[in-house]
Amino acid sequence: MSDGDAEADAGSVVAGNRRAVGKLLTRIECADPSVLAVLDLLYPRGTHVPILGITGPPGAGKSALVDQLIARFRARDERLAVLAVDPSSPFTGGAILGDRIRMARHNTDPNVFIRSMAARGHLGGLAGAVGDALIVFDAMGVDRILVETVGVGQNEMDIILHAGTVVVVQTPSGGDVVQAVKAGLLEAGDIYVMNKMDTGGVDRAAAALRDSVDFRHPLNGSDAWRPPVVKTQAVEGTGVDAVVDAVLAHRQHFERFPHQLEARRRLQMSAVLVERVAALWRFRNSTQHPSGPAFEYWLNEVMARRSAPSAAAAALLSGFTREGIADYAPAALRPGK
Numbered sequence: 001m002s003d004g005d006a007e008a009d010a011g012s013v014v015a016g017n018r019r020a021v022g023k024l025l026t027r028i029e030c031a032d033p034s035v036l037a038v039l040d041l042l043y044p045r046g047t048h049v050p051i052l053g054i055t056g057p058p059g060a061g062k063s064a065l066v067d068q069l070i071a072r073f074r075a076r077d078e079r080l081a082v083l084a085v086d087p088s089s090p091f092t093g094g095a096i097l098g099d100r101i102r103m104a105r106h107n108t109d110p111n112v113f114i115r116s117m118a119a120r121g122h123l124g125g126l127a128g129a130v131g132d133a134l135i136v137f138d139a140m141g142v143d144r145i146l147v148e149t150v151g152v153g154q155n156e157m158d159i160i161l162h163a164g165t166v167v168v169v170q171t172p173s174g175g176d177v178v179q180a181v182k183a184g185l186l187e188a189g190d191i192y193v194m195n196k197m198d199t200g201g202v203d204r205a206a207a208a209l210r211d212s213v214d215f216r217h218p219l220n221g222s223d224a225w226r227p228p229v230v231k232t233q234a235v236e237g238t239g240v241d242a243v244v245d246a247v248l249a250h251r252q253h254f255e256r257f258p259h260q261l262e263a264r265r266r267l268q269m270s271a272v273l274v275e276r277v278a279a280l281w282r283f284r285n286s287t288q289h290p291s292g293p294a295f296e297y298w299l300n301e302v303m304a305r306r307s308a309p310s311a312a313a314a315a316l317l318s319g320f321t322r323e324g325i326a327d328y329a330p331a332a333l334r335p336g337k
């Protein structure tokens with residue numbers, strides 16, 4: 001694909017062409033390397049759109065909440081992009097299809113772009129695909145981006161690495177808090193939602209969550225954000241206005257304390273970079289047998305005990321390109337020279 005094509009694709013995204021956005025996301029999903037040139041053009045043209053992450057255990061009501069949030073933000077005349085990350089994990093217990101369809105009712109609204117993403121083939125894994133999709137969303141001219149991911153194990157990290165505000169959805173059911181602690185969700189949230197308030201034990205569960213969250217977010221001075229705990233019934237929309245208020249308040253908090261937002265972005269971006277480095281290496285070695293002149297060269301060096309493995313690894317890393325590994329074997333070091 002030529003540079004001109006990349007320019008044209010990037011231009012269509014910036015112009016808000018939904019078809020172009022959709023095609024680009026498909027190319028990201030299936031790890032089409034020609035997409036990298038488009039992302040390079042789009043990234044500097046991003047507009048720092050606020051990203052709202054919604055995470056929590058399977059079936060907690062994340063999609064139902066997102067559906068309600070879309071309606072609320074649309075009522076405020078915001079243009080939205082929504083990414084539903086599908087980890088294709090065996091844990092997923094919610095009524096995916098039903099709720100996706102319910103959420104998809106907004107797709108007829110020209111100011112809402114909804115997309116779900118699986119992306120196991122992506123160079124940077126699912127986290128990489130989400131990051132790349134967010135670059136596209138950030139450039140397409142929307143006012144807010146919503147991302148839903150299941151908060152199990154590593155998957156909630158996809159959101160935490162990118163979102164300016166993270167909403168953690170819980171339910172009163174017994175195992176949730178234990179699972180949340182395990183998944184690191186009690187450190188991750190800026191806002192906590194105790195959903196399914198129509199089911200039993202919600203007040204006790206919300207109070208226990210309040211205590212756990214306070215315990216993990218010690219208030220260091222008056223400029224610290226105290227994550228609110230909001231009770232909701234996401235299908236009917238009860239309590240969702242309070243979630244919206246909390247989202248807007250969190251944004252205002254960052255406007256008052258911009259250094260906190262800056263510090264968070266820096267921390268997130270360093271994690272993104274580290275993850276990208278690791279992903280490049282994993283990709284290379286999961287898709288093909290490690291080979292090529294550079295790998296062979298350094299393998300031989302290690303086998304012959306001329307180079308320690310760590311030194312060879314560092315040399316190999318220095319020869320990385322994002323498509324894989326460059327043919328990197330310094331001529332001066334080649335055997336026989």
Ligand SMILES: Nc1nc2c(ncn2[C@@H]2O[C@H](COP(=O)(O)OP(=O)(O)OP(=O)(O)O)[C@@H](O)[C@H]2O)c(=O)[nH]1
Nearest residue numbers: 058059060061062063064094095099196233234235
């Ligand atoms: N009773 C009750 N049911 C709810 C509530 N919110 C969601 N549900 C139901 O719970 C089920 C799961 O809701 P989803 O919105 O799909 O949950 P999810 O967290 O998106 O699920 P996954 O994406 O599969 O992890 C659905 O059958 C919803 O209708 C609620 O507040 N009360």
Ligand SMILES: [Mg+2]
Nearest residue numbers: 062063094099
């Ligand atoms: Mg869902």
